[in-house]
Amino acid sequence: MNKPHIVILGAGYGGMMAAAKMQKMIHPNEATITLVNKHDYHYQTTWLHENAAGTLHHDRSKIDIKEVIDRNRIKLILDEVVSIKREEKRVKFKNRDLYYDILIVSLGFEPATYGIPGLSEFAYSIKDINSARLIRERVEYNFALYTNEKKSKDGRLNIVIGGGGLTGVEFAGELINHIPTICKEYDIEKNLVKVFLLEGKDCVLSGYDESAVQYAMNSLQSRGVEIINDAVVKACTEDGIIYEKAGSEYKILSKSVIWTAGTKANSIVERLNLSMDHGRVKVRNDLRSIEDDSIYLIGDCSLHYDQNGNVLPSTAQIAMQQGEFIARNINAKIKGKEMTDFLPDISGMITSLGKDDGIAEIFNRILFGWKAAVLKRFADNWYLFKLGGIQLLMKKGKFNIFH
Amino acid sequence: MNKPHIVILGAGYGGMMAAAKMQKMIHPNEATITLVNKHDYHYQTTWLHENAAGTLHHDRSKIDIKEVIDRNRIKLILDEVVSIKREEKRVKFKNRDLYYDILIVSLGFEPATYGIPGLSEFAYSIKDINSARLIRERVEYNFALYTNEKKSKDGRLNIVIGGGGLTGVEFAGELINHIPTICKEYDIEKNLVKVFLLEGKDCVLSGYDESAVQYAMNSLQSRGVEIINDAVVKACTEDGIIYEKAGSEYKILSKSVIWTAGTKANSIVERLNLSMDHGRVKVRNDLRSIEDDSIYLIGDCSLHYDQNGNVLPSTAQIAMQQGEFIARNINAKIKGKEMTDFLPDISGMITSLGKDDGIAEIFNRILFGWKAAVLKRFADNWYLFKLGGIQLLMKKGKFNIFH
CATH class of the missing domain: 3.50.50.100 (FAD/NAD(P)-binding domain)
Structure with a gap:
């Protein structure tokens, strides 16, 4: 050679x-x-x-x-x-x-959209910097439109997350925390905004211990995320998402469907x-x-x-x-x-649920809340250190651990 | 009584x-x-x-x-x-x-859209807080979309301002200054973005002295605004604006048409x-x-x-x-x-052309550049003072006079 x-x-x-x-x-x-x-x-x-x-x-x-x-x-x-x-x-x-x-x-x-009609045309995915930024802008654009519309505003302020895996849950946790800030920026009442998390299985975060799943669901629901389990997505359209649950078909009107399920x-x-x-x-x-x-x-x-x-x-x-x-x-x-x-x-696994909240299963222990969140930041910082040494860690690390 | x-x-x-x-x-x-x-x-x-x-x-x-x-x-x-x-x-x-x-x-x-087809459906107006914020978001949303599109991107980064009166010129002056910042935020090359200013008459800012008009046009053009005079807008569509000039019809592709002409x-x-x-x-x-x-x-x-x-x-x-x-x-x-x-x-009249630039005709004098910009801030501050006294002036005034 x-x-x-x-x-x-x-x-x-x-x-x-x-x-x-x-x-x-x-x-x-x-x-x-x-x-x-x-x-x-x-x-x-x-x-x-x-x-x-x-x-x-x-x-x-x-x-x-x-x-x-x-x-x-x-x-x-x-x-x-x-x-x-x-x-x-x-x-x-x-x-x-x-x-x-x-x-x-x-x-x-x-x-992966599994051939579900409309997903690749109308849903947004978190796959890279460009697509993540687009989701932020899509939500903000719809909020800005809302206060300018005189006719039907159905679903303009509904945000639907398809998929209750790691990404879907982590995104829901961040988004729901950020809603008050976006509402203030666009002069919208908080209670008009709805965030839905659709999961095809009978619980979110499959693979996690039952207690961790319960913790995560409580954390999200208490902040206003509506979790719908056993919801099999059938189609995405220009004005929302259609899913089947227990034999019936439902539609959620939305201009911001984020697909994270696979x-x-x-x-x-x-x-x-x-x-x-x-x-x-x-x-x-x-x-x-x-x-x-x-x-x-x-x-x-x-x-x-x-x-x-x-x-x-x-x-x-x-x-x-x-x-x-x-x-x-x-x-x-x-x-x-x-x-x-x-x-x-x-x-192990560590999942963020938003600022200072999370769940983790690590070394056969289950951690909840801020301990999991601290662990997640530690893991992120550890990666930066391995990749680029102390310099990269200092430049890009997350250090607001206790603030 | x-x-x-x-x-x-x-x-x-x-x-x-x-x-x-x-x-x-x-x-x-x-x-x-x-x-x-x-x-x-x-x-x-x-x-x-x-x-x-x-x-x-x-x-x-x-x-x-x-x-x-x-x-x-x-x-x-x-x-x-x-x-x-x-x-x-x-x-x-x-x-x-x-x-x-x-x-x-x-x-x-x-x-006022003077019955021009499509303007009320597809064009944006600067009329209040909600509509101004929507224009900002519309431009940013299109920039965010651009880096996610694989197919034709024609006109996604074109911004068309219809009307070269006070509002159109002032908006053009601010926008062209802000383009580099937006480009940085959305990872877009500056030279891909085009800002057009369409005016139906044979010059912008009609009513101003010829020398002030020339100054304003030079100021905008040197920063990249393409001014098209004698352009009579015929229609606005979902993908752009159609105008007539010297007997021929032209179309500029754009997803962000801002109508300021009346x-x-x-x-x-x-x-x-x-x-x-x-x-x-x-x-x-x-x-x-x-x-x-x-x-x-x-x-x-x-x-x-x-x-x-x-x-x-x-x-x-x-x-x-x-x-x-x-x-x-x-x-x-x-x-x-x-x-x-x-x-x-x-x-008199004072018109801003962006940060530290403007024109003014006041007390039979014509002012250009930073002098006009300072005068404009002074007039804005004077209004605040008249409306709400020193307290409102201090709270809402524009005091960054020299940079």
């Missing part, structure tokens, strides 16, 4: 962590490393619900890639993937083509002609695709099973671990050593 | 000034005075273009009526006029009826069955309507001619003078004295 060309697609949690670790392990004499990303920034996907709700400015969630990447070690290219030609080991971008020896696909997720891998990987399941590409224990030795998939693009045969969740935690792991493994491969198997280390 | 009931409709420049002066002149034993307004705030109509552009928060333009009105002297009612029954001397509001002996109609203006009296007065012209009610020299001795009309509702037979402009300056005048005249009438005739005192 000549000096190999390692191409990393996407600077999300997985890709950034892989690049940050590789630049320390792999010498430019050993391999050429290129990181390609659409924007010049990495962003905190786990903070996007705050940007969408308007409680945290999106600039806080952005991290300049150049602050993390040593460009003497890694070439940074801003471009957008069009397609991957596996047989030629070539990636076609909008403005160039690149040949690779080793390809790390960390292109993240897209919202993700799949970036659609680029669907056209790779590799084995897939659950909308993601199946990988071997070393995170290579089953059919192609040169392609590694991490984060939301990759489908991996743990020791018990369960699908690993699509979380930032796993993506980061996979990024670190793959850096070590590719370093080993380049240096002629054995590659190892990925062993996920899931220490 | 028993103790008369004076009802003031609308707390704009005219109504507020009338109320503020009357409460000092007329004792509660002499007359009952009621001020009815839709909102609990008065607003600086002459600052709305800044609220719409996003350079000044709308809260800065609001003045709490209760801060100006002495409620031991004047009863303040929040309600909306539905109709005026002249023969019964009764005003029907949404939530009540009131009988009057003297009625002061100061209900302000509405945009005003008429609040449509409530159209149904009064009084003599009208130019969309306003003709008044006698003492500002009573020609047909009805009990009804006084001031500000944008009233059509008055100066000594030379010219129609008085529809400006804040005139409205305030009429408010003061009418307070004095009604006070005279109540005390059994002679009423006098209104003599407008037009000291």
Whole structure:
């Protein structure tokens, strides 16, 4: 093998962590490393619900890639993937083509709409900085319109969140806290605004312990979120959302439907002609695709099973671990050593419910309220420290822990 | 005459000034005075273009009526006029009826669209706090949408201002200054944004001296506003505006058309069955309507001619003078004295072109640039002082005179 060309697609949690670790392990004499990303920034996907709700400015969630990447070690290219030609080991971008020896696909997720009519046209998703900012603006625009309308205003102030998983619940918690501020800005009475959270299963946050779920529901409901369980979404229209519950069909009028109920891998990987399941590409224990030795998939693009045969969740935690792991493994491969198997280390789950509130299951304990919220900030700060050291932590960390 | 009931409709420049002066002149034993307004705030109509552009928060333009009105002297009612029954001397509001002996109609203006198709559906107007805020949000919403669109984005970042009069020019001047800030917020390249100013006549700011017009055009054009004179607007559509120039028809694609080319009296007065012209009610020299001795009309509702037979402009300056005048005249009438005739005192015109820039014609002099801008702030502050004394001036004045 000549000096190999390692191409990393996407600077999300997985890709950034892989690049940050590789630049320390792999010498430019050993391999050429290129990181390609659409924007010049990495962003905190786990903070996007705050940007969408308007409680945290999106600039806080952005991290300049150049602050993390040593460009003497890694070439940074801003471009957008069009397609991957596996047989030629070539990636076609909008403005160039690149040949690779080793390809790390960390292109993240897209919202999964499961073929439900109208969702892709009329619903909004929290998937990146642009879409999170759009949700904030969509809500504000509707509030601004409201005081200018003389005719029917049905549903203009209803906000519907489709999906009571992590993102839906976290977004609901932030949004409901922010409603009084938005109401003040637009001269609207608070009690005219309604926030609905629709969940298809019989409870939100499935996977969490019953007591944590109860805590979360109480927390949201006491602040005014209307949670509707067993609500199977049938369609989204220009003026609202239609769902079925216990055999009857209901419609909630709304101009702001936010769909958070599920993700799949970036659609680029669907056209790779590799084995897939659950909308993601199946990988071997070393995170290579089953059919192609040169392609590694991490984060939301990759489908991996743990020791018990369960699908690993699509979380930032796993993506980061996979990024670190793959850096070590590719370093080993380049240096002629054995590659190892990925062993996920899931220490727990932490879910924010808004400012100073949350739930967590960690080290077999369940935490509620401010303790969970503090833990979440700690985890966020820990990531920043691992990615960019003390400097990045100081610049982008969340330190308002007790205020 | 028993103790008369004076009802003031609308707390704009005219109504507020009338109320503020009357409460000092007329004792509660002499007359009952009621001020009815839709909102609990008065607003600086002459600052709305800044609220719409996003350079000044709308809260800065609001003045709490209760801060100006002495409620031991004047009863303040929040309600909306539905109709005026002249023969019964009764005003029907949404939530009540009131009988009057003297009625002061100061209900302000509405945009005049001259029957041009589509303007009332698709164009936005700067007419009050709500509509100014909506324009700000409309522009921001379109900018937020832009970075989320994959298909045609034609015109999403074009902003068209219809009308090169005072409001259109002042709005253009503020908006073009604010574009870099909005672009930064929404990650958009500045040169993708276009601001058009369409004027039907052969030059903007008609009425101003040629040198002032040239200065204003240079100022706007040098900052990127595209001024199109002799552009007769034919229609507004969901996706833009159509105009005719020199026999040809043109279309500018835009999702944000702001119509500033003309005003008429609040449509409530159209149904009064009084003599009208130019969309306003003709008044006698003492500002009573020609047909009805009990009804006084001031500000944008009233059509008055100066000594030379010219129609008085529809400006804040005139409205305030009429408010003061009418307070004095009604006070005279109540005390059994002679009423006098209104003599407008037009000291000049001042037009802002954005931060620290403007033009003014005053005391037969023409001023440009920062001198005009300072003068404009001085005039704004003078109004606040007259309305609410030193306290209101300190609270709401514009004091950032030199930067």
